Amino acid sequence: MSSIQPIPMKFRVPEVAFPKGWYCVADVHEVSADKLKPVSYLNQQLIVYRTQSGAAQVADAYCPHLGAHLASHDGCIADGAIVCPFHKWKWDGAQGHCTDIPYAGIPQSRSLKLTLYPTREVDGMVLMWYHPQGAAPDFEPYASTALQRDKWVLFDTRVWTSTSPYRDIFENLFDTAHIVQLHGASKMPVMRSMDSKPHGLFVDYQIDPDAEQFSIKNLEVHFTGVTALNQLFEGRGWATNFVISATPIDNESFLQTIRLYVKDLGSREINEQIGKPWLERFTFEVEQDFKVLNYKKHLTQPKLCGGDGPIYQYREYAQQYYV
CATH class of the missing domain: 2.102.10.10 (Rieske [2Fe-2S] iron-sulphur domain)
Structure with missing residues (x-):
């Protein structure tokens, strides 16, 4: 456990502001x-x-x-x-x-x-539209084509209350160096491209099957603005889909929820063999992140170096949602 006491957000962010977007306020069930x-x-x-x-x-x-x-x-x-x-x-x-x-x-x-x-039901989530000035929605949330196309099982859900600066929660995915230095991966992930989409952002990853615990042949990542995320992992004969939301509770904290869907392979035992190690790994890495993110400060001009990943590219994308 950290000996650091909770640090008020006013000391860690340049301003407390919620971005416009679609926020999960409940699960459909x-x-x-x-x-x-x-x-x-x-x-x-x-x-x-x-x-x-x-x-x-x-x-x-x-x-x-x-x-x-x-x-x-x-x-x-x-x-x-x-x-x-x-x-x-x-x-x-x-x-x-x-x-x-x-x-x-x-x-x-x-x-x-x-x-x-304005309210939408997408990928098992109930999403509400928020705009700090009350404007109407100007984009729609991403809906997973994979979840609509195939038969999936909601394997499990995990929820955390975080005191990370909200801007940093998804930016963390673009900090490729920490994947090796904090999480102990053998190689840094490589992002081939970051493409703007009507719902937000699509990230195309270069896959190295030998660098992963699971042999992955395809990874698709879609952002709904800066408030939700869909990660589709596909391997030989299996697939997992993480539906992730981050919703501010107040100025000091937000709720992060991950929902793990497993492509139904016909039996509970086989689905368990796929879902359990994925959930354990994901949970471990999220909790590693929060041990740092819950106390960090959002720097507007970080001193970056080669290998840190496309952090500034993500920030350029994210800024459009802060009104």
Whole structure:
């Protein structure tokens, strides 16, 4: 365990700012049509639920009337309407407008509205759109074609609360030197290209099968902005797909979640043989990273040298998401 005490973020980043993008606020299986799920992300209190049509939706947790938390006491969703626990005002879960004030006898009002956020369901995640100035989405999240095409099994999920500077969590993947120096890999990974895509970024890796614990023949990495990541590993007769999200809780910490999907090979035992070592290795390396990242400072002008990897190229890409 480190002897370093937690270091406030104001001493470690030039500014505390959440980038625009699609943030995971729940996993798909956690959200239902008969219950409001309260969550706390991006310095906000939110509720996640399903509308009457079955679509996942994220909304502000506070009633616009007098500020009651909609998931407190007996606040609920019934027949697609969110019922406030305080005065029993009803809000349409899909459109947000007020549908009933039981003691006022007024018709539905399109002007009285609950704040809703654009919401998507992608690769087992419920994603909400965040923009610091409230602008509408200007890109869509990446959806794995592999997960849509083949039969996969969600092998397991791991969750960490991190105090790393948010800018550094995915930048860390472009620091190729630490792959050898911290994680003990035999060779540095080589990125052949970094290509802009509508959803964000595609990274093409040069694969050296002899340099890996697992014999990999293909690696595809797709970023959704700077908030989520999809890593597809393919070998001879097997494949794994990591779906990774990073969502700020507040100015001091964020939640990182990895979901490991294994291409279904027909039996639980065989899937276990593939999934278990991948999960163990990934978990070990993430926890190694956090032992450093949770205390590091984000340097705006780091003193880089040859072999450090395309850190500045990633920063140039990432900057477009900071408004």
